[in-house]
Amino acid sequence: MSLRGIAAAAGAVVCLGAVLWLARPEIQEWLDDSLASPGAAREAAAAGSATAAGSATDSPDATGAGGATGAGSATDRAETAGDAIAAGEYLARAGNCIGCHTRRGGAEYAGGRAISTPFGNVYSTNLTPEPETGLGAWSADDFWRAMRYGKSKDGRRLYPAFPYTSYTLISRDDSDAIFAFLKSLDPVRSARVEPDLRFPYGTKLALLVWRALYFEPRRFEPQPDRSAAWNRGAYLTEGLGHCGACHSPRGPLGGREADASYAGGNLPTVGSMEGPMEGWTAPPLRPGEPLSARDTDDLAALLKSGVSARRAVTGPMAEVVFHSLQHLRDDDIRAIVGYIASLPPLPREAAGAGTRVPARAGENLRVAGASVYAEHCADCHGRRGEGEAYVYPALAGNGQVTSASPANALRSILFGGFPPTTEANPRPHGMPPYSHQLSDYDIAAVLTFIRGAWGNDAAAVSPVDVSRR
Amino acid sequence: MHRMRVIPARAGAVLLLAAAAATTPAAASRPSDAAMAERLEACAACHGEAGRSSSERYFPSIAGKPAGYLESQLHNFRDGRRRHTIMEAMLALMSDEYLADIAAYYARQEPKWTPPASAWPAEALARGRTLVEEGDAAKDLPSCASCHGESLKGVAPFIPSLLGVRPEYLSAQLGAWRSGARKAEPPDCMAEIAQRLGPQDIGAVTAWIASLPYPADHRPQPSLPHDLPLECGGVR
Structure with a gap:
């Protein structure tokens, strides 16, 4: 056997060894499973x-x-x-x-x-x-x-x-x-x-x-120094609600990054159908700054009814409200909101990965976007992006608009959509689709405009990123 | 684009009240047509104000179509029997009740339609007229008129008018039924018809219907004087 052959064989053994070593608790468990069938009679x-x-x-x-x-x-x-x-x-x-x-x-x-x-x-x-x-x-x-x-x-x-x-x-x-x-x-x-x-x-x-x-089988450990409501919120958010499945970032193998819980995640493939439902991002749940009572009221209304004084749910989250959250009792909604509000704040998001727009081009987009906004958007979202409570979301100060990735706002403009029907909002107002009404340039322009108007301070969006969607 | 606007504070207050009184059915009192139009701006983007699409555009005009038919189509899109990416996404999270309200709203609207100018070969028109008015016994094809009414204005509440859509739309629907891309509740009579028609006859039927004028009285007829020649899941 040549030296190279020996080296390759040794490499393979080391690799296999590493894999087996990593997987050893699972293998142990697998062996245990094979030797003894688990579970005493608890049919009752x-x-x-x-x-x-x-x-x-x-x-x-x-x-x-x-x-x-x-x-x-x-x-x-x-x-x-x-x-x-x-x-x-x-x-x-x-x-x-x-x-x-x-x-x-x-x-x-x-x-x-x-x-x-x-x-x-x-x-x-x-x-x-x-x-x-x-x-x-x-x-x-x-x-x-x-x-x-x-x-x-x-x-x-x-x-x-x-x-x-x-x-x-x-x-x-x-x-x-x-x-x-x-x-x-x-x-x-x-x-x-x-x-x-x-x-x-x-x-x-x-x-x-x-x-x-x-994966490690775990038990929910209530925190004795926290209130019953906080513990209930933690149990629902971390356990049944599995909020982190979308709102926590995932590594290359699809595992959740434990130290970045609720820092937001990309959902490149999540959705009920191809096309408009794909490519959303799940926003970070950890607040950048402490949530006020107004913020928590807003979040509670959003989760329960799909709309709030300032926002409306879109994309995969609209499904979660429709199928799950609207059916929860107010005390459980409040518990979830309380738990989320208690999460450690997150440092400000880094800039997005989109195409960088030169300052001059960005300024041109902003100017063009202002007229697109006046013609197509201001009627519902207001001249100052203030929206209309429980009807049309505000765009000023809206995290979906100002997030590093413009993906969610872009999808809303391109394909429109309705918030879910809920008991409190049985006949929601819809957003028209603009993919066949506006050019890619105009869509980039209006998005650039709203990301930089009324106190919003997010980067310009390139027409290239619009056509690449 | 002109819209009726509800005063913002009032809309919010109505919703808050609705939320507060969510346990009572009063929360579901029906909004006015103006309030529905405001909710359905998203639909107007393609189907036109009050569902009156321009005949310059591909999207079908839905104003004044029978309510039961419209409701079935909304269900079909929501539940995956009809495919259209934007329609499916728009309707995905809507309750049966809202779909019924939307269908009833569009059924109440007055249609307005100017048929687009078209020129068709004489033999296609002749074959189309035969199929529409008499059918083809050799191919076991009932006439279009035997279900959609003598003047093709549809029959309330489940059978749609065949007038007021562009020929491209009509032939695309028949083609989609033939290929299985469009479905209705089983038994799917139109799938059966489209199979029997074949591509040539689909063109002929489309040509004849496209050549017809749009009637001043567009309302669907209230009933059919006979049983349907085929069983249709969408007609209940």
Whole structure:
């Protein structure tokens, strides 16, 4: 064997060794799984008796965080099966299960929606209690294992498009309640669709390594020095709400960067359909400066109704409001807002990655943009970008307008859209699409104008970036 | 572009009240046509003020079309049976109730349509007229008039008028039905018709319909004097 051959072999051994070393907790767990089947009999929980789970002693996880999460648990104790199902339905809303697990035009919770990721597509599964294609043969233990450990009934590791990195924080009681609700649905036959991932992302080894890098089963630990409302907010935001799935940046392998939680994220592929729904950015949730009472009121209204005194939700967040947040109680909305307001502030965003516009060209764009604005936008958004409370969002001081990346504002101008219909806003006002009315130059101009007017101070947008969308 | 404007403070107050009284059905009292027009500016961008599209443009005029038909189409776009990127995104997060309101609003509007000038080969017009008025028994094709009404003005509330759209739009819809890109609730009678028609006859039907004048009384007829020749999921 030549020296080169030996070096190559040694290199391969080192690489494999490194991969195995990284994946060693996962491999250990995999070996454990293969040797002993997990889960003592806790079937009683599935019938809706959430207290049964509380008395189980085989796992420290069973006590969970339910007791610390306020509103939910007191009612759970005194439940009938119907109450448990209702509680589970509410929790399923808080987790927005329906959003991913429903195909457009398909039966609710029957799965089949394509979840596009930078690595290919995975397809959501059928959560209805159909015996062969759904959760009909699952027990509450199986369901808990999926939520807590990201593993299917047969022990298969689940792709992290299912946000078990967040759901791992959910209490056993809440998991059981959601399961009881899902079991109460009408069974719908809807076969599993195999994922469509590029090599090597679809391999077992890739999943083992990913999990070793980015996943650890955790428990929600209430902070004793914080209020019950804060802890409830933390539980909902970090756990069921899985807000960080979009609002935290992801590394090249799709793992969340722990030290940059809620610093905002790009959603290059997230969306319900190709075209207008793709390419949004999720804004940072950590405030640049402390939120005033007015700010938190505004955020609470936005999350609950889709519109507020100053804003309107757009893009993937509009889906979250439609399917999930509008159904939450006001105290839970307030708890989430309170938790977000308490997050450590974020340093000001760095400049965006778009095409740099020379000062002179930027000035020309601004001048042209002022007349485009007067003709097409001022009627609704106001001459000073003040908008109209609960109807048209203000553009002055609007983070979606002034963010480093103009992606979201650009999509709104190009394709328009409506905020979601909600109980408080059953007939929303829509934004017209301008992609076929205005030239790329005029769109860049008006966006440049609004990003620099009325106290806004964001960089100019190049017509090149508009045509490149 | 002229719009009726609600005083900002009043609109906000109405919404706040609606939010406060969200438990009562009063929150859902129906807005005026002017208030609906303001909400639906996004639609006017393509379909024109009050749904009256200009015949210079491809987008169909939707003013005065039967409410049930419009509502079905809104559902079809929202639920993925009809494809149009912007329509799908606009409707994705709308409740059934809002879609019903939108359909009813456009159905109430007066259409205005000047058919675009067109010239068609005589044989296409002749074949088209036969298909529209009599159908073709050999191809098992009922006439267009047997469902869309003798004057093709549609039948309330589910069957649309065939007048007041550009020929390009009409032939594109028949083609989309033929290829499966456009669907209606099953049984999808128009998919069946488009299959039987074939490309040649689609051109002929389109030519004849495009050559017809737009009637002064455009309202759909209230009912059909006979049963539909095919079962249609969209006609309930």
